[in-house]
Structure formats: structure tokens, C-alpha cells
Amino acid sequence: MDLQERIARRRSARRGGRVVVDRDQLSPVVHRAEPVGRGPVLEQLLDALEPVFDGELPSPVAVVGPAGSGTSAIVTALFDALNEQFGGPSRTIGTTTRAGSTGPVTWFVTVDGRQVESPFAFYRAVLSRISTDRVPESGVGTDELRERLADRLSRPDRRAVVAIDHHDEPETLGAERVRELLTPVEDRVSTVAVGQREPDDHRGTTVSVTAYRDHELVDVITDRVSTGLAAGALGHDAVRELAAWADGNAHDALAALFGAAVLASEDGADRIESHHLERARDDVPDDGVHVGRPLALSETRQRVLLALTELESTDRPIREIATAIADRSSPTAGTVKRFLYELADCGVVERVPLSTVTAGSGRQPSTVEAQFPTIAFRALAATAAQTSDETGRSSD
């Protein structure tokens, strides 16, 4: 490559990177270490967890709030902070600190129900947080992992508080199931169920989180804008408008903001224009699902979704869409079809009846539509995979 080319690349990289200063600060799937404007709720949650300060286990807690109200952010942030104070040696490499002779320990473990769907995966997730050894990812039975967990918690001065996030979403381990899995260690472990509803048989404390009010959401967005975007890339009026549109749902607001930033970067613009925001807002479905849902899926499923978002005409029966997707690499058409129905079943895509043209005599086909913010998904999935298929230029 010659010098002109080098310089041109520098220039375009700078142009592309103008708007976004720090992608992680902007990402709707990354939580803040200090949630914005949620002090009272944090206090309530600390109240519910109060017994841990006396070396006891709290009774079960439920953290309940509508979509986009920040329940995950609150619990994640608080558990991280509590771990700093109470946690024993984590799995960080080089845990040579006083092997075996540690004092009382309380681990605070968050398990993301979206990523942990089987008992095996659940035990593995908890174990790898509280144990110093590596935990096998396969080749060993579920019972074996359960025994290791019991073993790890066998000492009376060792306790754990396990938060199960998104316990009430489809395809996740329910809170009831989690408690069942924890029965062998129930006198050592307490649970915190995080979701939009209480677990059915919940007895214990409930911390209710309400949707953000307009000005609170403005603060949340402003916080992201100030650290994630270049100065002057987005005006305060636009932030207020965005907050009003999102109607208390921080996920929708941040997904639209992130999407608009992606579009502006792709344009090489140095600020986010209103048409960027408009397109990004249209891309966030009403009553859609969190972009973290598709992002938590296996790589193959994400590839299918990526291909789906790249198809121009989705106005076709599922069967045809499946073949079209299968044609661009991916698994076989049959498998793609299977995936699409499965994804429709758990709400990531929606089946919509296709009334147009019915030459055949059989049952009427339907098509599928994405129920997640596709611009944000495309940008975040690309960085997660960043293998094969180098579609977009990655300008990190």
C-alpha cells in the first residue's frame, strides 16, 4: 500500500471515529458501574440484603420492574461492589492468597438467565464465580458439578447470594427451577430474582423499580452521551426528544442512541443528525425485545439473524426466507427454518401472516420480522464474532 493510501485510511478512520469516542460507553448492553439516578432503589436493595452485614443469609429477594427500568443495571452494579467487600478469592489467575485459611466469605453471583439455560450451564456459571479452579465446560456430568458446588460451600463460613437475571423471560431457567437446583446447598445460598414479575411462589422481600421518568431518562442518556460521544455530537434538545420518545424505557432510548451513532459513523458525519436518530428510532420495534436477547444466542443463530436483517424483501414465506439465508453459507435450509420458528417462539422474531398471493392450496404461510433493534444488533454482533465474513470495516 502506498503513502497516499495510508493517509487516506487515516483520514477516513478519523472521520469515521469522529462521532463515537467510546463504543462501550454507548452500548445498550453494557452497564454502568454506578447507575444514574437510582439511589433510592439501591438503598432498598441494600436493606433487603442487610443480613449479610451480620454474616447471615437474607431471605429471598425479588427485584421487579418494567422493561428498560434498569433492574439488571442496579443488581449488576451492586453485586460487583459487594463482591469487592465480601468476596473471597475469585477465579482471577494468581489466587495464591492464603490458600484454605480465608475468613468468612460471601460471594455475590449474578447469573444471566439469557445465557444460562440448562442446569449444567447454571452450575457452571455459579461455580466458576466462586471457585479458584477452572470449571470444565463439557465432558463432565451435571451431577459432578453439583457435587463440586456443594463441596465448595460445605464450610459454614462460606455463603453465596445468587441473582438470577431475566428469570421470567422465555427459554431461561425460572427462579423456581433455580431454587430447586440449589436445594443441595440451600442453607448456604440465598437468591435474588430479577425480572419483570415476581416468581410465582415468592416469599420474601420485593424491591419494586418504576420506569424512568422523563427527566431521569434525560440524565441517563446525557451521561452516556458525555462519555461515549464526541463533544457537540448531539444537542440537549435531541436528548430530551429521545427521552420523551422512549417513554421511560432506557433500553429503547440507548438502543436508538447507539443505532444513530452507528449510522452517523457510517456516514462519516461529525455529529448525529436528526435523520440518523429518526432511522434509528424506527429501527427499535414497539414492544420489542432487548438487544441482549439475540446477542445471547449461539453464534449460528446470530448468523441467521444477521442474514435475515440483510435480506431486502422479507415479504416472503418463511420457507423461502430460510432457503435465501441458507444460500449465503449458514446451515441447511431445513435447519434455518427450524431456527426461525424457534426464534419466533421465544419472541426474538415475530411471525406475521402473509395474505398476499396463494397459488398453492395448502396452509397459508407467514413471514418473520425482527423484534429487536437491528442496527444495534448488527454492530454489536459483528464485534462479538469478528471472525469470517468481514462485512463492515472494524474501526476500533
Next chain:
DNA sequence: GATCCACGGGAATACACGGATG
């Protein structure tokens, strides 16, 4: 101690059946 192999979990795929529709 090095090598081999059986096992377990999970994903991909195949397949078959039930139901809707003309």
C-alpha cells in the same frame, strides 16, 4: 507418564405427524 477411549452436554439435522386450507 503418555496415549487412548468412553462419556456427557449440546448443537445441528432429519423426520414425521398434526392441523389448516382450498
Next chain:
DNA sequence: CATCCGTGTATTCCCGTGGATC
């Protein structure tokens, strides 16, 4: 009744692990 969609499930494949074997 013929046809095709939608779904439940059986089967196959893959791979990491850890104990058996030599």
C-alpha cells in the same frame, strides 16, 4: 382429499474432559 405449514422429537455429530490402559 391433496397440499403445505408449523412443531415435537429422534438421531447424529462434535468436542472437551478425565479416567483407564499400557
